[in-house]
Amino acid sequence: MIQEIATKIDMVSNEIIDEYFEDHMRIFESDNEKKREFYKTISIKQKRWSKQQTCIVEGCSEKSIKRSHTIQKSGPIASVSRNSLVYVPEQDYKTGQLVIKSKGINEASTFPGFCSEHEKIFSSFEEDKNLFSEEAITLQLYRTVCRELFRLSVEQEMFQKQMEEYISFRDSKFLLMTKERLTEKWLKENDVNLTSISFREDSLLKALEKNIQEIAETYNVIESQHLAQLTEAIKNNNEKSLNASVVNVDTLIPVAMSGFGAFHVTEDRRVLVFIGVYPNVEKNETCIVLFSSSEDKDYFNAYMNQFTNILDLLNIVERFMVRGTDHWFIHPQLWDDMSEQKKQTILSETIIRGKGIDFPLDYSIFDELRSEIIEYAEAVELPLEEQNKLASEKEKLNKAFKSDS
Known part of the structure; x- marks a missing residue:
């Protein structure tokens, strides 16, 4: 029984x-x-x-302040703001989808990281x-x-x-x-x-x-x-001991960003690359910083050697936005001017994370800037290889996205 x-x-x-x-x-x-x-x-x-959390600095037991800026409010964040607001991708906890939200520059790119004392180490350039x-x-x-x-x-x-x-x-x-x-x-x-x-x-x-x-x-x-x-x-x-690359671009890329992306060199070996994109609207320039560990120096250098001009650098920024980190802040006007289909393509690919930062995008995020660079490049005589690159960049601009009109 x-x-x-x-x-x-x-x-x-x-x-x-x-x-x-x-x-x-x-x-x-x-x-x-x-x-x-x-x-x-x-x-x-x-x-x-x-x-508030315990200060992230090793050995410090003090409480952190509530809002440590990762990216400077004065300068990079302000440079991509409209009426002191920026757009940032965040997860909608009701739907699980990535959406664009408006955020004030005082709250943008903050985390409870450092105590008031250790926060002072950034004061020399924070303002x-x-x-x-x-x-x-x-x-x-x-x-x-x-x-x-x-x-x-x-x-x-x-x-x-x-x-x-x-x-x-x-x-x-x-x-x-x-x-x-x-x-x-x-x-x-x-x-x-x-x-x-x-x-x-x-x-x-x-x-x-x-x-x-x-x-x-x-x-x-x-x-x-x-x-x-x-x-x-x-x-x-x-x-100078760091495995880093710093490039100052004489044009404004309308996004501020920090975080990391990755690419695989073998099935089991992944290289992490940190990025910082710091636009300065007053000087119409952008500082791009990339950093990897010394253990990955050869792989990092090989990755960076692919990028030789401003269009290549623009491609790096776009790749990291979609294939790397979602910790980016974009100028509201640029986002508002995009078609809804293009917005959804960017956000859906960002949350899926199916490919690494070694995979190029087949579309353009910064259309106006890319068009200006292409127009300038076409005005000078270029080697065949560079001409082929320009043709590829034009194809990105011609990627079909339905307009909302």
Whole structure:
């Protein structure tokens, strides 16, 4: 009798599990319940970003200020603002989609990173509208790396909590569905009291576990390589030891950006590259900074050697916007003038992250600037190779996007 009861319970529970494997979403009674479960752990992310934390500087136990700017408010952020507002891509926690939101320049590019004392190390250039010295560039890279470490730690905590919450929700649903299918009458007749049902072979959880592991591995690489090398350079006033490239462009690229992207050199070897894009509207120029670890020097140099002119640099910026980081701030007018289809293409590719920063875009983000550069280049005699590049750049401008008119 006991064996028969156990066999029936196994049969019913396995039947439910098989149905779940066919469609993981069947355990949700409605879209609202699904959204509620998947996004209720988002509050962890929101709280971490909005509350004071322990200062990120190693060995400091002081509380951080609430808003440390990653990118300077005065200068880069202000240069891409309209009425003290910039546009930034952020995740809509109700839909899970990436959307463009308006943000004031006081809040843009901030995180609770440094205590008031360590915040002072950036004061020499924080109010300045330019990055003049190697020291200033190194300090800017330092807080860019610190901000990314903070972001990764928040995401790891959020995904870990999300996994725990989902397991609890899934198992409670399995228990309820099993009881319903066995029927209350059968459970009473056979004196069965089911209290829990659980299993581990879940592809959805494996995907979450893989995501958490990848975040942890990325965090460890950045902390042990990029942060360590920047800290050492600052400590010893040896900025030249860094594996970095700084280019000043005599035109305004209407986006401010910091973060990192990556490309694979083998299936198992990934190179992380940090970027900073700092426009200066008053001088009509843009400073572009790229940085990688000394361990990846040869790969980084080979990557950078592909880019020889201003159009190439514009392509780097566009690649990082879509294939690298979503920590960018764009001039509202530029975004408003785009067709809705083009906006959605940029945002959908940004959130998918299917390709690395070694994959070019087949369309243009900065149409007006690209057109001006092409027009200028066509006025001079160019080698055949450069002419072919121009033809490719024109094709990006001609990429078909439906207008909204």
